[in-house]
């Protein structure tokens with residue numbers, strides 16, 4: 671599984687969004703600002719993370735909003751990351767298409783993956799970490 675996990679086990683999970691604000695089968699874009707916890711997530715720009723949240727029904731996956739083709743954000747319009755049939759993520763730049771695990775299955779970067787982040791839930795919130 672593609673990931674950007676940390677070796678820093680002491681950082682606390684970061685609240686991302688209330689679960690009530692997510693819709694089954696839909697995606698949501700979110701940008702979070704990070705403090706010292708940034709090191710935990712290993713981002714090259716450690717003060718912010720641009721994320722895609724995909725509520726797939728039986729699970730919620732969170733990916734870094736950066737296409738493995740050339741690193742652009744996937745969406746043109748806010749929260750619009752899915753194909754018309756809502757089965758896959760699609761990059762609006764050159765149509766790279768990603769399955770539920772974030773692996774490119776069509777387009778210019780087959781086999782490459784979006785970076786996925788580990789999440790948990792706590793008191794009705796989706797938490798990063």
Ligand code: FES
Nearest residue numbers: 737739761764766
């Ligand atoms: S940047 Fe996403 S397909 Fe080219």
